[in-house]
Amino acid sequence: MLRWLSRPAVRLVERYLPDPYVFVLVLTLVAAGAAIAATPTRAHEVLRIWGDGFWNLLTFSMQMLLVLVSGFMLAHSPPVARLLDTLARRVHSAASAIIYVTLVSLAASWLNWGFGLVVGALFAKALARHVRVDYRLLVASAYSGFVVWHGGLAGSIPLTIATPGHFTAETIGVIDTSQTLFAGFNLAIVAALFVVVPLINRLMLPGDDESVIASREALEEPASNPVRPSRPAEHLEHSRLLAGCVGLAGLAYLADYFFLRGQGLNLNVVNFLFLMVAIVLHGTPTRLLASLQAGIRGGAGIVIQFPFYAGIMAIMTQSGLAEALSGWFASIATADTLAFWSFISAGIVNLFVPSGGGQWAVQAPVMIPAAEALGADMPRIAMAIAWGDAWTNLLQPFWALPVLAIAGLKAADIMGFCLIQLFVTGIIIAAGLTFL
Known part of the structure; x- marks a missing residue:
């Protein structure tokens, strides 16, 4: 039945979902029009808000570009490429490939969202070189594992409210993880998704006559030709000693960071780890730069689209549109249903504000007073907003950009399969938040 349902979903998305750049242009106009129509903000004020907020994500844009580039360079270092190839050779059927890549992506995303995006995409590409499997579903399966990230160790909302001095601490205090x-309802949701998401992906596997198979030649990376250095500069460019000293110094810093200072993962640390390991494993600066040139081409979407999302986020937050939307859902909720409506409203807001930290900043001022007035469970409400933020990423191509760049696909190629997962995971998460 799921295979039958996935066919029209894939056709629908392929026909009507535009390129992510066009998608963000449409969202910009929708957000601006809704702010003018639904809030007291006037048109010229919306225009100012949009322009002033356009560059607010420059730091994050660079971080995301480095997630893509550093992960690409790491995966294309000879040792990691051999490891991925070895693991992929152990998989002998299309069904096994779909299940394995989903589980790997789920586990990696639960540890850290940036790590999950890169690892899942790279493993999918390695599997496609050895197994005859629908490449669109394989990459969609890798991306679908991302749905658990906000219920995992790097979830920004639960980590924020567990930090002393966070911006809502005076109202709700510090809420331990x-x-x-690690609450029972959240662990149950995560466990259910680890079972159901791979199964759904497996059941959507098209038959051989409908599968889109990527050619092995298109997935192979061009071999590098060895160069014999002749000038002093070339000796430096091909120096293993130079690369090794810098890379090992970076790894020594990470050892101090993790083991002596006891710090945890964040996006900067993940990028630093990927980059330093890539420097060591490539062996020479020249090999690393060749890999960089191959990887940077996929980052164009990140560079051009993220400023537009920053402008949309500014419109949603500063006009009061996101607050009004959240307030409407809170107004129809009861103590027992507030978690459900918080989840739904967060899913809608996430289409326009695809940022976990931004999501909490937008919705906390509305949902915290609602939870207090209704006597609802505050940790559960916070996790409902976190899960809503993660859930509609299955429809929002913002976070898929690094995966698509690594895989060499378009958003329309994978989002039809993700649409099925959107409905299935939405039911599981909503039920867990409401009844467990």
């Missing part, structure tokens, strides 16, 4: 990430 034992009440959010």
Whole structure:
């Protein structure tokens, strides 16, 4: 039945979902029009908000570009490429490939969202070189594992409210992760998704006559030709000693960061780790730069689209549109249903504000007073917003950009399969938040 349902979903998305750049242009106009129509903000004020906020994500844009580039360079270092190739050779059927790549992506995303995006895409590409499997579903399966990230160890909302001095601490205090990430209802949701998401992906596997198979030649990376250095500069460019000293110094810093200072993962640390390991494993600066040139081409979408999302986020937050939307859902909720409506409203807001930290900043001022007035469970409400933020990423191509760049696909190629997962995972998450 799921294979039958996935066919019209794939055709629908292929026909009507535009390129992510066009998608963000449409969202910009929708957000601006809704702000003018639904809030007291006037047109010229919306225009100012949009322009002033356009560059607010420059730091994050560079971080995301480095997620793509550093992960690409790491995966294309000879040792990692051999490891991925070895693991992929152990998989002998299309069904196994779909299940394995989903589980790997789920586990990696639960540890850290940036790590999950890169690892899942790279493993999917390695599998496609050895197994005859629908490449669109394989990459969609890798991306679908991303749905668990906000219920995992790097979830920005539960980590924010567990930090002393966070911006809502005076209202709700500090909420330990034992009440959010490691609460029984959250662990049950994560466990259910680890079972159901791979199964759904497997059941959507098209038959041989409908599968889109990527050619092995298109997935192979061009071999590098060895160069014999002749000038002093070339000796430096091909120096293993130079690369090794810098790379090992970076790894020594990470050892101090993790083991002596006891710090945790964040996006900057993940990028630093990927980059330093890539420097060591490539062996010479020349090999690393060749890999960089191959990887940077896929980052064009990130560079051009993220400023537009920054402008949309500014419109949603500063006009009061996101607050009004959240307030409407809170107004129809009860103590028992507030978590459900918080989840739904967060999913809608996430289409326009695809940022976990931004999501909490937008919705906390509305949902916290609602939870207090209704006597609802505050940790559960916070996790409902976190899960809503993660859930509609299955429809929002913003976070898929690094995966698509690595895989060499378009958003329309994978989002039809993700649409099925959107409905299935939405039911599981909503039920877990409401009834467990």
